[in-house]
Amino acid sequence: MVVESIVPGGVVEPEIPMQLDVIAREGARRMLEAAMRAEVAEYLQAAEGDRDDQGHALVTRNGTARPREVVTVAGSIPVVAPRVNDKRVDEETGERLRFRSLILPPYARRSPKVTEVLPLLYLHGLSTKDFVPALAEYFGTQAGLSASAICRLTTSWEAEVAAFMSRDLAKSRYVYVWADGVHFNIRLGEDRRLCCLVIVGVRTDGTKELIAISDGYRESTQSWGELLRDCRRRGMVAPVLATGDGALGFWGALGEVFPETRHQRDWVHKTANILDCLPTSVQRGAKRAIFEITNAEDKEAAELAVDHFVDEYGLKWPKAAAKIVDDRAELLAFYDFPAEHWGHLRTSNPIESTFSPVRARTNVTRGAGSRAAALGMAFKLIQAAEGNWRKVNAPHLVALVAAGATFINGKLVERVDVPIEQEETEVAA
Numbered sequence: 525m526v527v528e529s530i531v532p533g534g535v536v537e538p539e540i541p542m543q544l545d546v547i548a549r550e551g552a553r554r555m556l557e558a559a560m561r562a563e564v565a566e567y568l569q570a571a572e573g574d575r576d577d578q579g580h581a582l583v584t585r586n587g588t589a590r591p592r593e594v595v596t597v598a599g600s601i602p603v604v605a606p607r608v609n610d611k612r613v614d615e616e617t618g619e620r621l622r623f624r625s626l627i628l629p630p631y632a633r634r635s636p637k638v639t640e641v642l643p644l645l646y647l648h649g650l651s652t653k654d655f656v657p658a659l660a661e662y663f664g665t666q667a668g669l670s671a672s673a674i675c676r677l678t679t680s681w682e683a684e685v686a687a688f689m690s691r692d693l694a695k696s697r698y699v700y701v702w703a704d705g706v707h708f709n710i711r712l713g714e715d716r717r718l719c720c721l722v723i724v725g726v727r728t729d730g731t732k733e734l735i736a737i738s739d740g741y742r743e744s745t746q747s748w749g750e751l752l753r754d755c756r757r758r759g760m761v762a763p764v765l766a767t768g769d770g771a772l773g774f775w776g777a778l779g780e781v782f783p784e785t786r787h788q789r790d791w792v793h794k795t796a797n798i799l800d801c802l803p804t805s806v807q808r809g810a811k812r813a814i815f816e817i818t819n820a821e822d823k824e825a826a827e828l829a830v831d832h833f834v835d836e837y838g839l840k841w842p843k844a845a846a847k848i849v850d851d852r853a854e855l856l857a858f859y860d861f862p863a864e865h866w867g868h869l870r871t872s873n874p875i876e877s878t879f880s881p882v883r884a885r886t887n888v889t890r891g892a893g894s895r896a897a898a899l900g901m902a903f904k905l906i907q908a909a910e911g912n913w914r915k916v917n918a919p920h921l922v923a924l925v926a927a928g929a930t931f932i933n934g935k936l937v938e939r940v941d942v943p944i945e946q947e948e949t950e951v952a953a
Contacts, residue, residue, distance in 0.1 A: 553601045556594075559627050564606045567623055574612055582611045583623075594628065603628065681900030688903065689736065694759025698725030698735060699926045700868070700916075703768040703778075704875040705743040708898050718898045719743060721751050722906070724874050725763065728926050730919020732874060734906055735760070739899050748777035756781055764925055765861065767872050769793040770851070788857045790872040791818050794847065801844035802837065810837060810844070817848075818870055822933035823859035830856075861925060863934025864918035874913070879906075 564585070571583035586609035594603050608623035624630065701723055708718045721740040726732055736755055740747030762782035768774050769790045778785060795814050799807050813833045820826035830848055838845035848855060858869040868874070879902075916922065921936075930937045 549601055553603065556601065556603060556628070560605055560625060563625060563627055564608055564623070567608060571610070571612070576611070584609050681904050682896050685737065685900050685903045689738070689754070690758075692759055693735070693755060696733070697728050697761065697926055698733075698763050699728060699765075699922050700726040700865075701735065701763045701766045702872045702875050703748075703766060703774050704872050705740060705771065705774075706879045706902070708902070710895055710898060718895050719747070720899060720902050721747060722875055723751070723755070726916055726922060728923045730915035730922045732910075732913040732915070734910055737899065737903050737906065739895055743771040743773040745773040745776040748774045749780060752777050752781040765857065765869060767869055769872060770797070786857050787854045788869055789851050789854045790870075791855065792871045792873065792876070794851070794855065798844050798847050801847065802841055806837070813837075823856055824933075826856050826859060859934065860931060861934070862918060862921040862931050862936070864921060865916055866934065868916050
């Protein structure tokens with residue numbers, strides 16, 4: 525139905541003060557009420573033929589509801605919704621039919637967009653006690669901005685985490701994964717620390733994706749094992765390579781659940797640990813030596829750079845050299861994969877950079893109120909950041925890695941098919 529005017533016939537609307545915000549709110553009010561009147565008129569027209577035994581219409585107008593304030597992106601708008609008296613009875617349920625506005629549902633006090641944005645403001649740093657002083661003047665009302673109202677909106681995150689952690693993983697093949705545990709302070713409860721266990725993966729098309737997030741007890745083997753077993757139960761197959769820091773819990777659990785997956789130690793954490801074992805005077809040179817290892821032309825050059833580091837620093841600072849020598853194979857594993865992927869695989873930066881806003885948010889609130897709330901907040905922040913994640917370099921090579929292709933010094937080794945006759949001759953010989 526086409527509405528010719530937003531002002532009913534015969535009704536004189538007051539003059540609108542010439543202020544931009546007032547014009548926007550008044551225009552929004554008139555448009556909203558006009559749309560609701562059109563909605564009611566269409567409902568009445570569809571039921572025009574429904575009459576009782578005396579020929580009276582079963583569906584009629586019934587005045588207007590009480591005025592109420594609705595918070596929209598244009599501010600707080602006073603709305604008077606039309607009412608409908610529907611005397612018809614549902615034949616299946618035996619209950620009376622009721623008119624329900626799709627534009628402004630009963631008891632709605634906020635537009636869907638405002639309901640969606642309020643938790644996001646909390647998510648990105650606005651404390652619950654700051655909503656009223658920050659937004660009351662903008663919206664023109666304090667209704668729906670109290671700390672308890674905001675907390676009720678954020679409780680839906682917990683249900684989203686539960687749904688996310690029960691989804692089927694068999695539809696996706698994760699070739700690379702990064703794993704890390706991030707700790708947060710908790711204001712309430714006996715355990716004031718939360719260890720958030722996170723796994724991010726790369727699908728065969730090169731897209732990065734959050735695989736799992738869980739509330740763990742520190743970074744123990746048991747906590748990581750429960751998370752990995754849950755992923756396997758939901759259909760996840762063993763990734764080709766996993767990157768993480770030196771936390772023994774994850775590697776122990778990975779060896780039990782996915783023993784065929786190769787290990788890659790995170791060079792950022794490893795570098796920090798090495799420098800902690802060296803005096804400040806030699807740290808600059810040690811950084812250059814580590815750079816020669818991580819950015820070598822190929823694996824052979826990296827091996828020589830490791831030997832050079834040990835010769836240079838091993839005699840005086842054996843602990844620093846041992847941190848590389850003891851994990852030598854795991855630190856250089858990324859050289860057995862496409863050279864285009866080396867920068868992605870040698871660190872767990874995809875997780876570390878994502879958790880920067882999570883830490884910033886918890887610094888504002890001095891920690892989340894509960895473990896469930898902290899996990900939900902971390903999930904939503906990672907989910908928001910996921911939209912900005914780019915694919916790995918040369919994404920077409922990820923599928924080759926998944927298929928078992930061999931890469932030497934970062935380059936694909938073409939398989940040469942030997943003729944059957946030649947194979948039989950070689951076997952006979």
